[in-house]
Amino acid sequence: MLWTALLLPPSASQTPSSNLPGPDALAAVAVWALQFTPRVAVSEDAVLMEVEASTRLFGGKRALRDRVVAQAKELGVAQVAWATTGLGAHALARCGIENGFKKPLELMLDALPMACLSAVRPHATTLAQAGCRTLGDVRALPRGGLSRRFDKQLLQALDRAYGHAPEVHAWETLPDTFHARLELPFRVEHAPALLQGARRLLVQMCGWLAARHAGVTVFTLRWWHDAMRSKDAGEGGSLSVGTADPSRDVEHLCRLLAEHLAKVALLAPAGDLALTADQVHDQAGSTAALLPGLPGLQDAAQDVESLHLVLERMAARLGPEAVRRCVTREDHRQEWMGHWQPAAVPPPRKLPASTSLPQPTWVLPEPLKLAVRKHRPVYQGELQLLAGPQCVEAGWWDRDDATDEGRLVVRDYWLAESRHAGLLWIFQARLDDGTAWFLHGVFG
Numbered sequence: 001m002l003w004t005a006l007l008l009p010p011s012a013s014q015t016p017s018s019n020l021p022g023p024d025a026l027a028a029v030a031v032w033a034l035q036f037t038p039r040v041a042v043s044e045d046a047v048l049m050e051v052e053a054s055t056r057l058f059g060g061k062r063a064l065r066d067r068v069v070a071q072a073k074e075l076g077v078a079q080v081a082w083a084t085t086g087l088g089a090h091a092l093a094r095c096g097i098e099n100g101f102k103k104p105l106e107l108m109l110d111a112l113p114m115a116c117l118s119a120v121r122p123h124a125t126t127l128a129q130a131g132c133r134t135l136g137d138v139r140a141l142p143r144g145g146l147s148r149r150f151d152k153q154l155l156q157a158l159d160r161a162y163g164h165a166p167e168v169h170a171w172e173t174l175p176d177t178f179h180a181r182l183e184l185p186f187r188v189e190h191a192p193a194l195l196q197g198a199r200r201l202l203v204q205m206c207g208w209l210a211a212r213h214a215g216v217t218v219f220t221l222r223w224w225h226d227a228m229r230s231k232d233a234g235e236g237g238s239l240s241v242g243t244a245d246p247s248r249d250v251e252h253l254c255r256l257l258a259e260h261l262a263k264v265a266l267l268a269p270a271g272d273l274a275l276t277a278d279q280v281h282d283q284a285g286s287t288a289a290l291l292p293g294l295p296g297l298q299d300a301a302q303d304v305e306s307l308h309l310v311l312e313r314m315a316a317r318l319g320p321e322a323v324r325r326c327v328t329r330e331d332h333r334q335e336w337m338g339h340w341q342p343a344a345v346p347p348p349r350k351l352p353a354s355t356s357l358p359q360p361t362w363v364l365p366e367p368l369k370l371a372v373r374k375h376r377p378v379y380q381g382e383l384q385l386l387a388g389p390q391c392v393e394a395g396w397w398d399r400d401d402a403t404d405e406g407r408l409v410v411r412d413y414w415l416a417e418s419r420h421a422g423l424l425w426i427f428q429a430r431l432d433d434g435t436a437w438f439l440h441g442v443f444g
Helices: 023-033 061-074 086-094 105-110 121-129 135-140 143-149 152-162 191-212 250-261 297-318
Strands: 003-007 040-043 046-050 079-083 179-188 214-225 236-247 270-282 324-328 338-342 362-369 371-373 376-378 384-394 409-418 422-429 437-442
Touching: 003 061, 003 086, 023 040, 023 046, 023 191, 040 086, 046 086, 061 079, 061 191, 079 086, 086 105, 086 152, 105 135, 105 152, 135 152, 143 152, 179 191, 191 214, 191 250, 191 270, 214 250, 236 250, 236 270, 250 297, 384 422
Parallel strands: none
Antiparallel strands: 003 046, 003 079, 040 046, 179 270, 214 236, 214 270, 324 338, 362 437, 371 376, 384 409, 409 422, 422 437
Protein backbone atom coordinates (compact mmCIF):
# COMPACT_ATOMS: atom_id res chain seq x y z
CA MET A 1 0.00 0.00 0.00
CA LEU A 2 1.07 3.57 -0.67
CA TRP A 3 -0.46 6.18 1.60
CA THR A 4 -0.11 9.96 1.55
CA ALA A 5 -0.81 12.25 4.50
CA LEU A 6 -1.52 15.93 3.86
CA LEU A 7 -1.04 17.78 7.14
CA LEU A 8 -2.74 21.16 7.55
CA PRO A 9 -1.61 23.86 9.98
CA PRO A 10 -3.94 25.01 12.78
CA SER A 11 -6.49 27.55 11.63
CA ALA A 12 -6.39 31.07 13.00
CA SER A 13 -10.09 30.77 13.81
CA GLN A 14 -9.50 27.77 16.11
CA THR A 15 -8.57 28.02 19.75
CA PRO A 16 -4.90 27.37 20.51
CA SER A 17 -5.80 24.40 22.70
CA SER A 18 -7.56 22.57 19.88
CA ASN A 19 -4.52 22.75 17.57
CA LEU A 20 -6.67 21.62 14.64
CA PRO A 21 -7.32 23.20 11.24
CA GLY A 22 -10.80 24.42 10.37
CA PRO A 23 -13.28 21.88 8.94
CA ASP A 24 -13.69 23.95 5.77
CA ALA A 25 -9.95 23.74 5.05
CA LEU A 26 -9.95 19.96 5.55
CA ALA A 27 -13.01 19.51 3.35
CA ALA A 28 -11.45 21.64 0.60
CA VAL A 29 -8.26 19.57 0.55
CA ALA A 30 -10.26 16.33 0.64
CA VAL A 31 -12.32 17.34 -2.41
CA TRP A 32 -9.16 18.34 -4.27
CA ALA A 33 -7.49 15.00 -3.34
CA LEU A 34 -10.32 12.98 -4.91
CA GLN A 35 -8.79 13.63 -8.34
CA PHE A 36 -5.97 11.22 -7.45
CA THR A 37 -7.94 8.41 -5.83
CA PRO A 38 -11.45 7.69 -4.52
CA ARG A 39 -9.93 6.47 -1.24
CA VAL A 40 -9.65 9.79 0.61
CA ALA A 41 -10.34 10.23 4.32
CA VAL A 42 -10.13 13.08 6.83
CA SER A 43 -8.13 12.23 9.97
CA GLU A 44 -8.05 14.98 12.63
CA ASP A 45 -5.59 17.57 11.23
CA ALA A 46 -4.74 15.74 7.99
CA VAL A 47 -6.21 14.29 4.82
CA LEU A 48 -5.16 10.72 4.00
CA MET A 49 -5.00 9.24 0.48
CA GLU A 50 -4.40 5.65 -0.54
CA VAL A 51 -2.80 6.04 -4.00
CA GLU A 52 -1.21 2.66 -4.75
CA ALA A 53 -3.61 2.00 -7.63
CA SER A 54 -3.14 5.51 -9.08
CA THR A 55 0.62 5.59 -9.56
CA ARG A 56 0.58 4.22 -13.11
CA LEU A 57 -2.22 6.56 -14.15
CA PHE A 58 -0.16 9.61 -13.15
CA GLY A 59 3.12 8.45 -14.64
CA GLY A 60 4.74 6.70 -11.69
CA LYS A 61 5.41 7.41 -8.04
CA ARG A 62 7.86 10.24 -8.66
CA ALA A 63 5.54 12.10 -11.04
CA LEU A 64 2.60 11.62 -8.69
CA ARG A 65 4.64 12.85 -5.74
CA ASP A 66 5.79 16.00 -7.57
CA ARG A 67 2.25 16.83 -8.65
CA VAL A 68 0.75 16.30 -5.20
CA VAL A 69 3.44 18.31 -3.41
CA ALA A 70 3.32 21.25 -5.86
CA GLN A 71 -0.46 21.68 -5.73
CA ALA A 72 -0.80 20.89 -2.01
CA LYS A 73 1.40 23.86 -1.11
CA GLU A 74 -1.02 26.19 -2.90
CA LEU A 75 -3.85 24.82 -0.74
CA GLY A 76 -1.99 25.63 2.47
CA VAL A 77 -0.81 22.09 3.26
CA ALA A 78 2.06 22.32 5.75
CA GLN A 79 3.59 18.86 5.30
CA VAL A 80 3.24 15.88 2.96
CA ALA A 81 4.36 12.40 4.00
CA TRP A 82 4.39 8.98 2.33
CA ALA A 83 4.32 5.55 3.98
CA THR A 84 2.83 2.07 3.68
CA THR A 85 0.07 2.85 6.23
CA GLY A 86 -2.19 5.86 6.56
CA LEU A 87 -1.66 6.30 10.29
CA GLY A 88 2.08 5.87 9.82
CA ALA A 89 2.17 8.58 7.15
CA HIS A 90 0.14 10.83 9.47
CA ALA A 91 2.68 10.34 12.28
CA LEU A 92 5.59 11.07 9.94
CA ALA A 93 3.91 14.23 8.67
CA ARG A 94 3.50 15.52 12.21
CA CYS A 95 7.24 15.10 12.70
CA GLY A 96 8.14 16.83 9.41
CA ILE A 97 9.33 13.66 7.65
CA GLU A 98 8.18 13.20 4.06
CA ASN A 99 9.79 9.98 2.85
CA GLY A 100 8.67 6.97 4.85
CA PHE A 101 10.58 4.53 2.62
CA LYS A 102 14.17 5.41 3.48
CA LYS A 103 14.13 2.68 6.14
CA PRO A 104 11.68 -0.01 7.20
CA LEU A 105 8.56 1.63 8.59
CA GLU A 106 9.01 0.04 12.02
CA LEU A 107 12.45 1.64 12.44
CA MET A 108 11.20 5.06 11.38
CA LEU A 109 8.15 4.98 13.65
CA ASP A 110 10.12 3.66 16.62
CA ALA A 111 12.26 6.82 16.59
CA LEU A 112 9.27 9.22 16.61
CA PRO A 113 8.09 10.95 19.80
CA MET A 114 4.96 9.62 21.48
CA ALA A 115 2.93 12.77 20.68
CA CYS A 116 2.84 11.95 16.96
CA LEU A 117 -0.02 9.48 17.61
CA SER A 118 -3.21 10.98 18.99
CA ALA A 119 -4.15 7.78 20.84
CA VAL A 120 -0.94 8.00 22.89
CA ARG A 121 -1.31 11.65 23.93
CA PRO A 122 -3.87 11.11 26.77
CA HIS A 123 -1.43 8.69 28.43
CA ALA A 124 1.78 10.62 27.70
CA THR A 125 2.38 11.58 31.34
CA THR A 126 1.97 8.05 32.66
CA LEU A 127 4.10 6.59 29.88
CA ALA A 128 6.80 9.22 30.44
CA GLN A 129 6.94 8.26 34.13
CA ALA A 130 7.50 4.68 33.00
CA GLY A 131 10.53 5.86 30.99
CA CYS A 132 8.92 6.04 27.55
CA ARG A 133 9.99 8.80 25.16
CA THR A 134 9.35 7.36 21.71
CA LEU A 135 6.84 5.06 20.02
CA GLY A 136 9.48 2.34 20.11
CA ASP A 137 9.59 2.60 23.90
CA VAL A 138 5.83 2.26 24.12
CA ARG A 139 5.78 -0.69 21.74
CA ALA A 140 8.51 -2.41 23.80
CA LEU A 141 6.24 -2.56 26.85
CA PRO A 142 4.37 -5.84 27.50
CA ARG A 143 1.14 -5.91 25.48
CA GLY A 144 -0.77 -7.52 28.32
CA GLY A 145 0.16 -4.74 30.69
CA LEU A 146 -0.70 -2.06 28.12
CA SER A 147 -4.12 -3.55 27.46
CA ARG A 148 -4.94 -3.72 31.20
CA ARG A 149 -3.51 -0.33 32.14
CA PHE A 150 -4.70 1.73 29.17
CA ASP A 151 -7.67 1.78 26.82
CA LYS A 152 -7.84 -0.43 23.75
CA GLN A 153 -7.42 2.57 21.39
CA LEU A 154 -3.73 2.76 22.28
CA LEU A 155 -2.85 -0.75 21.11
CA GLN A 156 -5.16 -0.48 18.10
CA ALA A 157 -3.47 2.75 16.98
CA LEU A 158 -0.03 1.20 17.33
CA ASP A 159 -1.04 -1.90 15.37
CA ARG A 160 -2.60 0.15 12.57
CA ALA A 161 0.33 2.55 12.33
CA TYR A 162 2.84 -0.33 12.08
CA GLY A 163 0.68 -2.27 9.61
CA HIS A 164 -0.18 -5.14 11.97
CA ALA A 165 -3.94 -4.45 11.82
CA PRO A 166 -6.23 -3.20 9.05
CA GLU A 167 -7.15 0.47 8.98
CA VAL A 168 -10.76 1.60 8.90
CA HIS A 169 -11.65 4.98 7.40
CA ALA A 170 -14.78 6.87 6.40
CA TRP A 171 -14.17 7.67 2.75
CA GLU A 172 -15.06 11.09 1.40
CA THR A 173 -17.52 11.46 -1.49
CA LEU A 174 -17.37 13.93 -4.35
CA PRO A 175 -20.04 16.67 -4.19
CA ASP A 176 -22.29 17.18 -7.21
CA THR A 177 -21.58 20.92 -7.38
CA PHE A 178 -18.59 23.04 -6.53
CA HIS A 179 -18.73 26.01 -4.19
CA ALA A 180 -15.78 27.10 -2.05
CA ARG A 181 -15.23 30.12 0.16
CA LEU A 182 -12.00 31.62 1.51
CA GLU A 183 -11.29 34.26 4.12
CA LEU A 184 -8.39 36.40 2.95
CA PRO A 185 -5.50 36.85 5.40
CA PHE A 186 -5.62 40.60 4.82
CA ARG A 187 -7.98 43.15 3.30
CA VAL A 188 -7.53 43.70 -0.45
CA GLU A 189 -8.11 47.16 -1.90
CA HIS A 190 -7.37 46.48 -5.59
CA ALA A 191 -9.15 43.86 -7.69
CA PRO A 192 -6.03 42.35 -9.37
CA ALA A 193 -4.72 41.46 -5.90
CA LEU A 194 -7.73 39.15 -5.44
CA LEU A 195 -6.03 36.69 -7.77
CA GLN A 196 -3.73 35.51 -4.98
CA GLY A 197 -6.64 34.13 -2.99
CA ALA A 198 -8.69 33.20 -6.07
CA ARG A 199 -5.89 30.95 -7.35
CA ARG A 200 -6.24 28.78 -4.26
CA LEU A 201 -9.95 28.39 -4.99
CA LEU A 202 -9.22 27.64 -8.66
CA VAL A 203 -6.82 24.85 -7.66
CA GLN A 204 -9.60 23.33 -5.56
CA MET A 205 -12.09 23.65 -8.42
CA CYS A 206 -9.75 22.08 -10.97
CA GLY A 207 -9.18 19.15 -8.61
CA TRP A 208 -12.93 18.69 -8.32
CA LEU A 209 -13.25 18.88 -12.13
CA ALA A 210 -10.48 16.33 -12.64
CA ALA A 211 -12.24 13.92 -10.28
CA ARG A 212 -15.41 14.32 -12.35
CA HIS A 213 -13.51 14.06 -15.68
CA ALA A 214 -15.07 17.38 -16.61
CA GLY A 215 -14.21 20.95 -17.52
CA VAL A 216 -15.77 24.29 -16.73
CA THR A 217 -17.03 26.82 -19.26
CA VAL A 218 -18.38 29.44 -16.83
CA PHE A 219 -17.26 30.12 -13.27
CA THR A 220 -18.06 33.01 -10.94
CA LEU A 221 -15.84 34.73 -8.40
CA ARG A 222 -17.62 36.67 -5.65
CA TRP A 223 -16.14 38.95 -3.02
CA TRP A 224 -17.52 40.57 0.09
CA HIS A 225 -16.48 43.98 1.33
CA ASP A 226 -15.09 44.62 4.76
CA ALA A 227 -17.60 45.40 7.51
CA MET A 228 -16.06 48.86 7.97
CA ARG A 229 -17.23 50.08 4.57
CA SER A 230 -19.33 52.96 3.36
CA LYS A 231 -23.00 52.32 2.68
CA ASP A 232 -22.59 53.24 -0.98
CA ALA A 233 -20.09 50.44 -1.56
CA GLY A 234 -22.62 47.66 -0.99
CA GLU A 235 -21.93 44.20 0.35
CA GLY A 236 -19.64 43.10 -2.46
CA GLY A 237 -19.46 42.17 -6.12
CA SER A 238 -19.04 39.29 -8.53
CA LEU A 239 -17.33 38.46 -11.80
CA SER A 240 -18.29 35.67 -14.21
CA VAL A 241 -15.67 34.29 -16.57
CA GLY A 242 -16.46 32.10 -19.57
CA THR A 243 -14.34 29.87 -21.78
CA ALA A 244 -15.10 28.68 -25.29
CA ASP A 245 -14.20 25.07 -24.50
CA PRO A 246 -14.39 23.12 -21.22
CA SER A 247 -11.15 23.52 -19.28
CA ARG A 248 -9.61 22.48 -15.99
CA ASP A 249 -6.18 24.01 -16.62
CA VAL A 250 -5.32 26.07 -13.53
CA GLU A 251 -2.82 28.29 -15.31
CA HIS A 252 -5.18 29.11 -18.15
CA LEU A 253 -8.10 29.88 -15.85
CA CYS A 254 -5.87 32.07 -13.68
CA ARG A 255 -4.69 34.07 -16.69
CA LEU A 256 -8.28 34.53 -17.87
CA LEU A 257 -9.37 35.68 -14.43
CA ALA A 258 -6.41 38.07 -14.19
CA GLU A 259 -7.39 39.73 -17.47
CA HIS A 260 -10.94 40.29 -16.21
CA LEU A 261 -9.88 41.47 -12.74
CA ALA A 262 -7.65 44.08 -14.34
CA LYS A 263 -10.82 45.87 -15.52
CA VAL A 264 -12.58 45.79 -12.12
CA ALA A 265 -12.43 48.55 -9.49
CA LEU A 266 -13.31 47.62 -5.92
CA LEU A 267 -15.64 50.05 -4.17
CA ALA A 268 -14.30 48.99 -0.76
CA PRO A 269 -11.65 46.59 0.61
CA ALA A 270 -12.58 42.91 0.21
CA GLY A 271 -12.10 40.32 2.94
CA ASP A 272 -13.81 37.13 1.69
CA LEU A 273 -13.92 35.27 -1.62
CA ALA A 274 -16.15 32.54 -3.02
CA LEU A 275 -15.89 30.55 -6.24
CA THR A 276 -18.61 28.53 -7.96
CA ALA A 277 -18.53 26.37 -11.09
CA ASP A 278 -21.63 27.46 -13.00
CA GLN A 279 -21.45 25.45 -16.23
CA VAL A 280 -19.66 22.10 -16.23
CA HIS A 281 -19.28 19.74 -19.19
CA ASP A 282 -17.73 16.32 -19.61
CA GLN A 283 -14.14 16.44 -20.80
CA ALA A 284 -12.46 13.27 -21.95
CA GLY A 285 -8.83 12.68 -21.11
CA SER A 286 -6.04 13.02 -23.64
CA THR A 287 -5.04 10.02 -25.74
CA ALA A 288 -1.34 9.33 -26.09
CA ALA A 289 0.46 7.32 -28.75
CA LEU A 290 0.18 3.54 -28.75
CA LEU A 291 3.94 3.05 -29.06
CA PRO A 292 6.58 5.05 -27.12
CA GLY A 293 8.35 7.73 -29.12
CA LEU A 294 5.57 8.16 -31.68
CA PRO A 295 3.31 11.23 -31.82
CA GLY A 296 -0.17 10.51 -30.58
CA LEU A 297 -3.52 12.24 -30.58
CA GLN A 298 -2.46 14.20 -27.50
CA ASP A 299 0.24 16.06 -29.45
CA ALA A 300 -2.21 17.24 -32.11
CA ALA A 301 -4.80 18.15 -29.50
CA GLN A 302 -2.29 20.28 -27.60
CA ASP A 303 -1.69 22.48 -30.66
CA VAL A 304 -5.42 23.04 -31.13
CA GLU A 305 -5.92 23.63 -27.41
CA SER A 306 -3.09 26.17 -27.25
CA LEU A 307 -4.75 28.18 -30.04
CA HIS A 308 -8.03 28.25 -28.11
CA LEU A 309 -6.23 29.44 -24.98
CA VAL A 310 -4.49 32.26 -26.83
CA LEU A 311 -7.75 33.42 -28.43
CA GLU A 312 -9.56 33.45 -25.09
CA ARG A 313 -6.83 35.51 -23.40
CA MET A 314 -6.81 37.98 -26.30
CA ALA A 315 -10.60 38.29 -26.11
CA ALA A 316 -10.42 38.89 -22.35
CA ARG A 317 -7.88 41.67 -22.84
CA LEU A 318 -9.22 43.35 -26.02
CA GLY A 319 -12.95 42.72 -25.55
CA PRO A 320 -15.26 39.91 -26.65
CA GLU A 321 -16.12 41.51 -30.01
CA ALA A 322 -12.52 42.31 -30.96
CA VAL A 323 -11.45 38.68 -31.47
CA ARG A 324 -13.55 36.43 -33.68
CA ARG A 325 -13.15 32.98 -35.15
CA CYS A 326 -14.90 31.08 -37.87
CA VAL A 327 -17.12 28.16 -36.85
CA THR A 328 -19.15 25.74 -38.90
CA ARG A 329 -22.91 25.82 -38.64
CA GLU A 330 -25.43 23.15 -39.53
CA ASP A 331 -26.24 24.55 -42.96
CA HIS A 332 -25.79 22.86 -46.35
CA ARG A 333 -25.52 26.20 -48.17
CA GLN A 334 -21.84 26.91 -48.60
CA GLU A 335 -22.15 30.71 -48.32
CA TRP A 336 -23.70 30.49 -44.86
CA MET A 337 -22.04 27.32 -43.58
CA GLY A 338 -19.21 29.34 -42.06
CA HIS A 339 -20.00 31.94 -39.40
CA TRP A 340 -17.78 34.44 -37.57
CA GLN A 341 -18.50 34.70 -33.87
CA PRO A 342 -16.69 36.04 -30.76
CA ALA A 343 -13.85 33.75 -29.72
CA ALA A 344 -15.17 33.48 -26.16
CA VAL A 345 -18.52 32.03 -27.32
CA PRO A 346 -18.52 28.21 -27.25
CA PRO A 347 -18.61 26.72 -30.78
CA PRO A 348 -21.58 24.60 -31.80
CA ARG A 349 -21.11 21.01 -30.69
CA LYS A 350 -23.10 19.51 -33.54
CA LEU A 351 -21.29 19.61 -36.88
CA PRO A 352 -23.06 19.69 -40.26
CA ALA A 353 -24.10 16.39 -41.71
CA SER A 354 -21.58 14.75 -44.00
CA THR A 355 -22.05 15.10 -47.77
CA SER A 356 -21.50 12.64 -50.58
CA LEU A 357 -19.00 14.90 -52.39
CA PRO A 358 -15.69 16.15 -50.95
CA GLN A 359 -15.76 19.78 -49.86
CA PRO A 360 -13.41 22.31 -51.53
CA THR A 361 -10.36 23.80 -49.85
CA TRP A 362 -11.17 27.37 -50.96
CA VAL A 363 -14.62 28.81 -51.60
CA LEU A 364 -15.12 31.92 -53.73
CA PRO A 365 -16.78 34.90 -52.00
CA GLU A 366 -19.36 34.96 -54.80
CA PRO A 367 -20.06 32.14 -57.27
CA LEU A 368 -18.49 32.84 -60.69
CA LYS A 369 -20.77 32.27 -63.66
CA LEU A 370 -19.13 30.04 -66.25
CA ALA A 371 -19.33 30.05 -69.98
CA VAL A 372 -21.17 27.18 -71.64
CA ARG A 373 -20.04 25.51 -74.84
CA LYS A 374 -22.15 22.76 -76.37
CA HIS A 375 -24.13 22.51 -73.12
CA ARG A 376 -20.94 21.90 -71.13
CA PRO A 377 -19.33 24.35 -68.64
CA VAL A 378 -16.01 25.89 -69.58
CA TYR A 379 -13.25 27.22 -67.30
CA GLN A 380 -9.76 27.36 -68.76
CA GLY A 381 -10.94 24.71 -71.13
CA GLU A 382 -13.87 22.35 -71.20
CA LEU A 383 -14.66 20.79 -67.81
CA GLN A 384 -14.94 17.06 -67.25
CA LEU A 385 -17.63 16.11 -64.72
CA LEU A 386 -16.20 13.48 -62.35
CA ALA A 387 -18.84 13.01 -59.62
CA GLY A 388 -22.31 14.24 -58.81
CA PRO A 389 -24.85 15.56 -58.75
CA GLN A 390 -25.36 16.46 -55.10
CA CYS A 391 -28.57 18.38 -54.69
CA VAL A 392 -28.65 21.23 -52.16
CA GLU A 393 -32.13 22.63 -51.63
CA ALA A 394 -32.41 24.78 -48.52
CA GLY A 395 -32.82 28.30 -47.19
CA TRP A 396 -36.57 28.86 -47.32
CA TRP A 397 -36.44 29.96 -43.63
CA ASP A 398 -33.61 32.47 -44.11
CA ARG A 399 -33.94 36.10 -45.24
CA ASP A 400 -31.41 38.85 -45.82
CA ASP A 401 -32.01 41.63 -43.29
CA ALA A 402 -30.64 44.32 -45.62
CA THR A 403 -32.68 43.50 -48.73
CA ASP A 404 -35.49 41.48 -47.08
CA GLU A 405 -35.04 38.84 -49.77
CA GLY A 406 -35.08 35.11 -49.23
CA ARG A 407 -31.94 33.00 -49.46
CA LEU A 408 -33.44 29.90 -51.03
CA VAL A 409 -30.96 27.95 -53.15
CA VAL A 410 -31.65 24.92 -55.35
CA ARG A 411 -28.43 23.65 -56.86
CA ASP A 412 -26.82 20.50 -58.25
CA TYR A 413 -23.16 20.38 -57.24
CA TRP A 414 -20.55 18.51 -59.28
CA LEU A 415 -16.89 17.64 -58.88
CA ALA A 416 -15.27 18.72 -62.13
CA GLU A 417 -11.75 18.62 -63.57
CA SER A 418 -10.04 21.28 -65.66
CA ARG A 419 -6.92 20.44 -67.64
CA HIS A 420 -5.24 23.65 -66.45
CA ALA A 421 -7.08 24.60 -63.22
CA GLY A 422 -7.28 21.15 -61.57
CA LEU A 423 -10.22 19.98 -59.48
CA LEU A 424 -13.13 22.41 -59.20
CA TRP A 425 -16.41 22.56 -57.35
CA ILE A 426 -19.22 23.75 -59.65
CA PHE A 427 -22.97 23.80 -59.53
CA GLN A 428 -25.91 24.18 -61.86
CA ALA A 429 -28.63 26.47 -60.56
CA ARG A 430 -32.09 24.90 -60.76
CA LEU A 431 -34.15 28.03 -59.99
CA ASP A 432 -33.48 29.60 -63.39
CA ASP A 433 -33.63 28.00 -66.83
CA GLY A 434 -31.37 25.16 -65.69
CA THR A 435 -28.53 25.88 -68.09
CA ALA A 436 -26.40 28.31 -66.00
CA TRP A 437 -23.21 26.90 -64.44
CA PHE A 438 -21.21 28.50 -61.61
CA LEU A 439 -17.76 27.96 -60.14
CA HIS A 440 -17.97 27.91 -56.35
CA GLY A 441 -14.77 26.32 -55.00
CA VAL A 442 -11.27 25.14 -55.76
CA PHE A 443 -9.48 22.13 -54.33
CA GLY A 444 -5.89 22.37 -53.04
